Amino acid sequence: MKKKREDFLPINAEDMKARGWDQLDILLITGDAYVDHPSFGVAIIGRLLEIHGYKVGIIAQPDWRDIKDFKAFGDKPPRLFVGITSGNLDSMVNNYTAARRRRKRDVYSPGGVGGKRPDRAVIVYANRVREVFGKVPIVIGGLEASLRRFAHYDYWQDRVRRSILLDSRADLIVYGMGERQVVEIAQSLESGIPIEYLTYLDGTVAKTKSLDGLKDFVELPSYEEVSTDKEKYALSFKLQYQEQDPFKGRPVVQKHGDWYIVQNRPAKPLATHELDRLYELPYTREYHPIYEKEGGIPALKEVKFSIVTHRGCYGSCAFCALVQHQGRIIQSRSKESILKEVRLLTKLPDFKGVIHDVGGPTANMYKTGCSRDGEGYCGKRNCLFPSPCPNLKKSHQEYIDLLRSIRQIPGVKHVFIRSGIRYDLLMADNESDFLKELCEHHVSGQLKIAPEHVSPKVLKAMRKPSFEVYAKFREEYKKVNKMLGKKQYLVPYFISSHPGCGLDEMIQLAEHIRDLKYNPEQVQDFTPTPMTLATCMYYTGIDPLTGEKIYVPKDMGEKRMQRALLQFRDPKNYDLVKKALKKAGRDDLIGSGKKALIPDRRPGAHRRKGQRRKKKC
Known part of the structure; x- marks a missing residue:
């Protein structure tokens, strides 16, 4: 049975008025179609703000060529701020292949049809919001904003671009996963603090004309330097790469003309009970009914019957941005919370008995990590390269116990692992027989x-x-x-x-x-x-x-x-x-x-x- 519109967050003025609201507190804009599932960032942020008492509305995939869609909730701006994301992927990665050819499909759009989001979606959406609502506070986040927070090389233009904070004319970047930050931003604005004074929050990037009062910071070569000198660009990367520690990281500053871009240290990782709470919010786990006629949202099929067990990855592969976004520290959900979600999935009408995945960025990192948790990164080496660190907790036993418990839940026929495993971590584990367990129960051929x-x-x-x-x-x-x-x-x-x-x-x-x-x-x-x-x-x-x-x-x-x-x-x-x-x-x-x-x-x-x-x- 499909969910009704009232089960979702409002998507226009009619939905808002049906709830008895005359104005939103917070407006969220996303480049993805609206899917109310915890694998979609805007759904998590929207539901989290909702349980904190805020009136939240979502505009999904607005037509950027006109301001009409940006006025879906009327001419009145939201009371606190507008939050903007390009969606689950960087819009340029979503729109183009490695050969710079435009993609025809977009699994995050209705029917998988491409062309529903603009190139550099965060910049385009933010500038449209400025056009419509003037000085309303704008907060940008998600992968696209998070990974473009400093001056950065852009493959599609083959040049170094400025921080996205300046090109978007936004007030703040939330980098990383963002739950702590958006709630703190909402509460700060609610208390009367102007957005231009919120320059100190962990996990955010702000812009300022003066560094007065900022102490113990790392200054990168300026945008002007890194855009013309490749050695300075390499130095800039090294300096900021070494400051992504939520416990010992220092503010990182980069000058762009008259502006200073200031990255505060990363937000602290979520505790187990906080992560549990996020995944237990009242998601419908469906795409919005407005997409039914267009064939739904293909991306939901891959994740609807999958379980996220943890966040973070200490693999630090050179080609992967996870260490710069989710961070190295593994944040695992409790076994009880995960089993509760599995039982919920078994009651969905289209569940066929198969859990497609139980994992995270790397499935077998669940409940593993540094034995020095709470002290921050070593700073001396990567956790797995060139070989596993002696401080690494490598046992897969808790993951094995979790998988065994899932298999015992009535209605579950098969449990597969699709999110990939680190074979070097598996081979380094002498405490459990995970490979046998994996091959016997969790590989689909x-x-x-x-x-x-x-x-x-x-x-x-x-x-x-x-x-x-x-x-x-x-x-x-x-x-x-x-x-x-x-x-x-x-x-x-x-x-x-x-x-x-x-x-x-x-x-x-x-x-x-x-x-x-x-x-x-x-x-x-x-x-x-x-x-x-x-x-x-x-x-x-x-x-x-x-x-x-x-x-x-x-x-x-x-x-x-x-x-x-x-x-x-x-x-x-x-x-x-x-x-x-x-x-x-x-x-x-x-x-x-x-x-x-x-x-x-x-x-x-x-x-x-x-x-x-x-x-x-």
């Missing part, structure tokens, strides 16, 4: 894993474990499945064109794929997204944490060759693969030998143009 590459040089740039660790895990996985009498396979994910990867390294990876007799259906070409370590390497040609020069494949021709090498068996890639092999001097891999990647001739090239293969009778 294939286990997706992310070794990413085979070259030691590239893996070092990625901050990933050595390939020997993956090879050992692969053998253990085979051994356990054989013991269980199961035929289950590994599906490894690989990345092309990552900083540090040239044609030689990509050919080395292609040879590995050949030896595995593996034919990747999905491959990933590295996309430089704001505020990642790898993006800094891509733009500057420098590893900012070591100061070493690093090779970067930027030429689109080479990037196409590298991607083609991942799928060298596909006839469509023949010319690109052959070109790559000849350019690298690897003619030995062309021909009919056992080690060859491709034959001398393109498949089918012996037939004359227009000639068809005869059909067998």
